[in-house]
Amino acid sequence: MDDTTAHTSPSHRERWREEIAAAVRDPDILWTRLRLPRLLLPAGRRAAEAFPLLAPEPLLRRIRPGDPDDPILRQILPLGAELEAEPGFTADPLQEAAQCAGTGLLHKYAGRSLIVATGACAVHCRYCFRRHFPYAGEAGWRSALEQLPGDAEEVILSGGDPLTLDDEALEEFFARAADHPSVQRLRMHTRMPVAVPSRVTERLLEAIAASRLPVVVVVHANHPAEIDDETERALNALESAARAVLNQSVLLRGVNDDADCLAALSRRLFDAGCLPYYLHLLDPVDGAAHFQIDDTEARRIAAETAARLPGYMVPRLVREHPGASAKTVITPRL
Numbered sequence: 001m002d003d004t005t006a007h008t009s010p011s012h013r014e015r016w017r018e019e020i021a022a023a024v025r026d027p028d029i030l031w032t033r034l035r036l037p038r039l040l041l042p043a044g045r046r047a048a049e050a051f052p053l054l055a056p057e058p059l060l061r062r063i064r065p066g067d068p069d070d071p072i073l074r075q076i077l078p079l080g081a082e083l084e085a086e087p088g089f090t091a092d093p094l095q096e097a098a099q100c101a102g103t104g105l106l107h108k109y110a111g112r113s114l115i116v117a118t119g120a121c122a123v124h125c126r127y128c129f130r131r132h133f134p135y136a137g138e139a140g141w142r143s144a145l146e147q148l149p150g151d152a153e154e155v156i157l158s159g160g161d162p163l164t165l166d167d168e169a170l171e172e173f174f175a176r177a178a179d180h181p182s183v184q185r186l187r188m189h190t191r192m193p194v195a196v197p198s199r200v201t202e203r204l205l206e207a208i209a210a211s212r213l214p215v216v217v218v219v220h221a222n223h224p225a226e227i228d229d230e231t232e233r234a235l236n237a238l239e240s241a242a243r244a245v246l247n248q249s250v251l252l253r254g255v256n257d258d259a260d261c262l263a264a265l266s267r268r269l270f271d272a273g274c275l276p277y278y279l280h281l282l283d284p285v286d287g288a289a290h291f292q293i294d295d296t297e298a299r300r301i302a303a304e305t306a307a308r309l310p311g312y313m314v315p316r317l318v319r320e321h322p323g324a325s326a327k328t329v330i331t332p333r334l
């Protein structure tokens, strides 16, 4: 398939479903395929019982076989370290579950309502702050839309990954949200253009471009190796259809805890039509403590990253506190 047909051919329209269906879910298969140390496998199996392994083919293709330290692999690899309880780490670090229960609706910040549209993802990121989230209790995005507060200015479609919904459902979402009198903008948070770029179909692009409300797409990449040529094409296509395409990353030990790496990520994103937006400190979720970087080191890495980039490519280093009215911006410092 050449570049010009990448987002239009009939086979492409369904490829994303096949790629998710064929994702690796069994640790034994992952270990064999990527020639990983067998010593890590028994604990990896146990970690995957607590939070299942889910690794789609497009991401697997970007991982170096035989290298347990590969930065993409680290993000999806179940490890024994996840089973160790750490003080301060909890199942629901942002205290969302109670607020969301029964509605799928979160009012985190003034004027912005977040809809947990689905519990499904195309990839399971081991550091995900919603890795223990009780998705089964939601009422669905249609019901959540009906319960929007009268002052909702922006609706954020989140998950899980909202691009696991099909194009028809997203078209309906765009139309219904636009009928709400106070809503001015839509935002979608998705890792799909990075994990399964074939999800950026022609129909999706048309739906975004045709939406009566401007659509902001926030993608999630943590390392420049995640932006291969297919993801770059998908991001560029999104940038043509949406009002803006932004990226948020999480600062992760063993993945991107290095200024050269983060600067390369920003440049790669910019080339793909996507602006770096936030660099999050890890939310202290059970099972992810091995990714944590302390504030002093995070400030230093952020300062060194900023020194390598023009200002418009520097993501803001932030932390989220449960119940706070905005994210807390952390000042980079050497």
Ligand code: SF4
Pocket (backbone or CB within 6 Å): 120, 121, 122, 123, 124, 125, 128, 129, 130, 131, 159, 160, 161, 191
């Ligand atoms: S795709 Fe997003 S919601 Fe799904 S596991 Fe990864 S970070 Fe969490």
